[in-house]
Amino acid sequence: MDEITPVKIQFRMEQWVRLIKEFQASGMTVKSWCQQNNISESAYYYWLKQIRMKAYLHQLPTTQPENKKPVEFAKLHVDTLRTGAAVIIHLPSATVEVKEGTSQKTLEAVLLALKSLC
Numbered sequence: 615m616d617e618i619t620p621v622k623i624q625f626r627m628e629q630w631v632r633l634i635k636e637f638q639a640s641g642m643t644v645k646s647w648c649q650q651n652n653i654s655e656s657a658y659y660y661w662l663k664q665i666r667m668k669a670y671l672h673q674l675p676t677t678q679p680e681n682k683k684p685v686e687f688a689k690l691h692v693d694t695l696r697t698g699a700a701v702i703i704h705l706p707s708a709t710v711e712v713k714e715g716t717s718q719k720t721l722e723a724v725l726l727a728l729k730s731l732c
Contacts, residue, residue: 627668630661703728
């Protein structure tokens with residue numbers, strides 16, 4: 615590659631950065647903006663990709679950290695959830711489901727309410 619080629623590429627990149635910023639500020643669709651500016655959509659997308667790639671590469675760290683430790687994962691214990699009821703009472707006008715772990719006070723209140731209704 616000669617000495618001029620990298621300069622030409624950088625110059626064209628800067629031109630396209632300016633053009634893409636103009637497009638973004640226009641509020642137009644890519645298709646209509648390209649037609650208005652006599653630019654092919656394929657050229658627009660090509661240079662957009664080049665600019666994004668260059669921006670991405672400049673964000674990568676240039677050196678790897680020393681003494682890089684492997685990632686360690688912690689083992690989690692997950693209790694299975696019980697979705698079914700411990701007790702199910704079917705009545706003509708209602709069904710009562712009592713989950714395991716329901717307090718005695720709550721259960722007594724529900725049974726008293728049922729007694730007064732039935």
